[in-house]
Structures are given as C-alpha cells and as structure tokens.
Amino acid sequence: MKMEKYIRAPLDTETISSLKAGDFVYISGTIYTARDAAHKRMSEALAGKGALPIELKNNIIYYLGPSPAREGRVIGSAGPTTSGRMDKYTPALLDLGLKGMIGKGRRSKEVKEAVVRNGCVYFAAIGGAGALLSKAIKASEVVAYEDLGTEAVRKLEVENFPVIVVMDADGNDLYEKTAENRNDG
Amino acid sequence: MRTIETTEITKQIKEMCIEANYFLPLDMKRAIEEAKDAETSKIGKHILGKLCENMQIAGEDMIPICQDTGMAVIFAEIGQDVHFEGGYLEEAINEGVRQGYQEGYLRKSVVGDPLIRENTKDNTPAVIHYQIVPGEQVKITVAPKGFGSENMSRVYMLKPADGMEGVKRAVLTAVKEAGPNACPPVVVGVGVGGTFEKCAVLAKQALTRPVQEFSKVPYVREMEQELLRKINETDIGPGGLGGMTTALAVHINTYPTHIAGLPVAVNICCHVNRHVVRVL
Numbered sequence: 001m002k003m004e005k006y007i008r009a010p011l012d013t014e015t016i017s018s019l020k021a022g023d024f025v026y027i028s029g030t031i032y033t034a035r036d037a038a039h040k041r042m043s044e045a046l047a048g049k050g051a052l053p054i055e056l057k058n059n060i061i062y063y064l065g066p067s068p069a070r071e072g073r074v075i076g077s078a079g080p081t082t083s084g085r086m087d088k089y090t091p092a093l094l095d096l097g098l099k100g101m102i103g104k105g106r107r108s109k110e111v112k113e114a115v116v117r118n119g120c121v122y123f124a125a126i127g128g129a130g131a132l133l134s135k136a137i138k139a140s141e142v143v144a145y146e147d148l149g150t151e152a153v154r155k156l157e158v159e160n161f162p163v164i165v166v167m168d169a170d171g172n173d174l175y176e177k178t179a180e181n182r183n184d185g
Numbered sequence: 186m187r188t189i190e191t192t193e194i195t196k197q198i199k200e201m202c203i204e205a206n207y208f209l210p211l212d213m214k215r216a217i218e219e220a221k222d223a224e225t226s227k228i229g230k231h232i233l234g235k236l237c238e239n240m241q242i243a244g245e246d247m248i249p250i251c252q253d254t255g256m257a258v259i260f261a262e263i264g265q266d267v268h269f270e271g272g273y274l275e276e277a278i279n280e281g282v283r284q285g286y287q288e289g290y291l292r293k294s295v296v297g298d299p300l301i302r303e304n305t306k307d308n309t310p311a312v313i314h315y316q317i318v319p320g321e322q323v324k325i326t327v328a329p330k331g332f333g334s335e336n337m338s339r340v341y342m343l344k345p346a347d348g349m350e351g352v353k354r355a356v357l358t359a360v361k362e363a364g365p366n367a368c369p370p371v372v373v374g375v376g377v378g379g380t381f382e383k384c385a386v387l388a389k390q391a392l393t394r395p396v397q398e399f400s401k402v403p404y405v406r407e408m409e410q411e412l413l414r415k416i417n418e419t420d421i422g423p424g425g426l427g428g429m430t431t432a433l434a435v436h437i438n439t440y441p442t443h444i445a446g447l448p449v450a451v452n453i454c455c456h457v458n459r460h461v462v463r464v465l
C-alpha cells in the first residue's frame with residue numbers, strides 16, 4: 001500500500017530502510033542542490049584538485065537549478081532537473097556517504113547498484129511543478145561555486161517538501177512497475 | 186511598404202518571453218485540466234492535480250511555471266513588404282530575449298559554446314527561424330524550450346519502404362525512450378519529409394499548433410489520432426509514474442521530400458509547452 005511519510009534531512013539509516021518505492025514522502029530539514037556543472041566540479045575535486053564543497057555524509061542532493069528569486073522572496077521556480085545526466089558522477093558520491101537524491105527520470109544500472117550497495121534512496125519530485133515546489137523551500141543560501149549562477153551549490157531549508165520514492169534501498173524501481181503491481185487502483 | 190522600428194520588435198519579444206513563462210496557452214491549460222478529470226490512475230490524477238495547482242501559483246504569485254525557462258526559440262514570419270528601421274533585426278530580437286529574461290526573473294540557461302560551456306548570463310542567443318511571407322505584417326512566435334524534453338527528441342532517416350508504419354514506430358520508440366525524463370504528459374511534435382534539418386524544424390513548429398487541433402490532411406489526422414491512442418496505452422503516465430495520460434497531443438507536419446528518403450523528426454515537449462504568438 002502506498003504510504004505518506006514525514007521525514008527529516010539529513011537522513012538516518014532507520015528512516016531510509018523504512019522507505020519503499022511508491023511512498024509519498026514529505027521532507028523537512030536541510031538539503032543541498034547540485035546539477036551538471038557542480039557535479040563536474042565535485043568530481044574534479046575528488047580527482048585531487050581540491051576539497052568537496054559540502055559534507056556528503058547522510059545528506060540529500062537535489063538536482064535543481066532554480067530561476068532567480070524576486071525581491072523579498074527565498075527562491076524562484078524550483079523543480080527537479082533530469083537525474084540521468086548526473087549518473088556518471090553519482091556512484092562515487094554515494095560511496096562517500098551521500099544518502100539521498102531528488103530529481104526526475106531514470107537512473108543507470110551503476111547508480112542503482114550504488115544505491116543498493118550503500119543503502120540509499122532516490123526520490124522524484126514532480127517535473128515541471130517548480131512554482132508549487134518553491135513553496136516548500138524556506139531558506140536558500142549559495143554555499144559553493146557561486147560563479148556557476150543557477151548551477152551553484154545551494155543549501156536549502158525545506159518544510160514538507162513533497163517527493164515520491166522511485167528507488168528504495170532494496171533497488172525497487174517505481175518506473176519499472178506496471179499498473180498491476182504499482183497497487184494503483 | 187511598411188516600416189517597423191526594431192525597438193518595437195525588442196519590446197514585443199521581451200514581453201512575450203515573460204508571458205510565455207508565467208502563463209500557458211489556454212488550450213494547453215485546458216488540456217491538462219481535462220486530463221486530470223479523465224485520468225484513472227490515482228497517482229496520475231494526483232500529479233495532474235499538482236500541475237494544475239502549479240499553473241495557478243505561477244500566474245498568481247508570478248513564479249515561472251518551471252525553473253527551466255528554456256532556450257528561446259523564435260519563429261519570425263516577415264512580410265516581404267516590411268522594412269525594418271533602427272538596428273539589425275537579429276540584434277533587436279536577442280535584445281528582447283536579454284531584457285525579458287532579466288526583467289522577468291527567468292533562468293539564464295544558455296552556454297556560449299557547447300563544449301567550453303560558459304553561461305552567457307542573459308539567455309542569449311535565441312534560436313531564430315525566419316520565413317519571408319507575402320504581405321506587410323510580422324508574425325512572431327516565442328517558444329521557450331526546456332531541455333529535459335528536448336534531450337529526448339530524435340531524428341530518424343527512414344527508408345521510403347518503411348512507410349507509415351515506420352513513422353509510427355519511430356514516434357512510439359522516441360516517446361517510450363523519453364519515458365519519465367521528458368516530464369510527461371508530453372506534447373509530441375512530428376516532422377515528416379523534407380531534409381535532415383527541415384523535418385526537425387517541422388517538428389518544432391508542430392508543437393506550436395493548438396493542442397488537440399488535428400491535421401487537416403485526412404491520413405495525417407488518422408495517424409495523429411492512432412499515435413495519441415497508442416502513446417496513452419504505454420502506461421508511462423503523468424510524471425512517468427503510470428496512468429493513461431502520457432501525451433496530450435500528437436501533431437504531425439509534412440513536407441515534400443526526395444525519392445530516396447523519409448526523414449522523421451520527433452520533437453518532444455513537456456506539459457510546459459510554452460508559446461506566445463503576436464502579429465505586428
């Protein structure tokens with residue numbers, strides 16, 4: 001049965017193991033944003049050219065490049081970008097302690113293996129619902145790679161940020177389920 | 186001969202970039218709302234409901250519908266009796282994009298070189314398609330295109346013997362491969378015929394047709410209807426999480442082609458299928 005769950009970020013092992021593909025989850029706490037260019041830089045840092053800009057351990061990375069905030073607002077439109085472009089960089093980050101990812105779309109076999117190996121979780125947020133999703137973001141601060149503009153790394157405080165578990169720590173993948181075993185009557 | 190100031194073009198383009206990113210065309214909005222009512226999958230209905238809420242918030246609070254406010258694609262149909270005065274037309278168009286993306290709080294998503302990848306920081310240049318037409322009017326379409334769905338678009342150089350069945354297979358293959366990545370429900374623009382580049386432009390233009398307005402050519406209309414039905418049987422559904430609403434429309438545009446070829450382009454657009462049209 002599909003469940004609604006309220007969780008906190010950063011994640012802990014107990015929370016992760018309670019999450020199953022298909023669950024509706026509301027995240028509160030601190031998460032970080034990084035997309036294509038930030039992943040490339042983090043991977044260069046890991047290759048020996050510098051330090052990682054954020055602590056990965058138990059954290060969630062949201063694949064997001066927001067639109068600019070109007071005066072007096074926290075952030076602009078803030079929906080997920082396609083996760084698959086990060087696949088090349090993701091297994092290394094998961095092996096270093098990253099526990100959760102928020103994006104949209106399919107992941108590679110290598111990512112799925114790293115998710116299972118490290119007990120992680122992949123969430124989808126609704127693609128193209130950036131205005132709605134921005135409402136759950138209460139604070140936003142650029143913490144690294146400011147020169148990348150929208151692609152900078154941001155620290156976000158979120159309150160009941162709505163996502164759906166696509167891939168759980170057992171490797172179940174909601175995108176691969178059919179109507180019958182999605183339990184979606 | 187009619188004279189148009191290029192500053193007027195800049196002003197119009199600026200307004201159109203902003204309008205497109207905050208308000209979906211009425212036909213798109215209605216199609217999403219109708220799909221929400223018809224959807225039988227619970228999760229699909231939930232997601233379509235959220236998309237309706239999202240459109241409402243975007244317009245009321247002036248937050249772009251989607252954070253990917255796109256690369257600006259512009260169709261400029263220029264009457265041959267029009268004379269432009271002031272600056273260079275292409276610069277005037279790009280200046281409109283620059284001002285629109287700046288003043289409209291839209292995301293700057295363009296890199297100046299595809300491999301060096303430095304952001305131009307003003308979302309220029311636009312991709313501009315010019316057409317010279319009879320008369321003394323200028324018709325401009327601004328269609329900001331998101332890349333989640335653009336990346337899932339395809340060109341197939343089929344053989345004449347592949348025929349209609351080959352075209353249908355190509356469209357279904359592209360939509361299935363796109364799956365959840367293209368932010369379904371999608372609108373599928375298809376270009377058939379012409380040359381390698383012509384079919385891609387036809388497909389892009391097809392996305393700007395009002396949704397659910399079928400082709401006037403009987404056999405093309407039948408293909409559009411059949412493909413829409415088959416795409417919605419894939420169970421990809423809203424958000425790629427299952428349901429009967431995978432596509433809101435399939436639009437096919439055709440053009441004469443060479444005796445040796447059958448080019449087919451499938452341009453996929455997400456539910457944020459933005460376009461604003463103005464005639465000056």
Ligand code: SF4
Nearest residue numbers: 128251331333368455
């Ligand atoms: S594909 Fe469309 S809806 Fe999805 S993120 Fe890109 S622009 Fe937004």
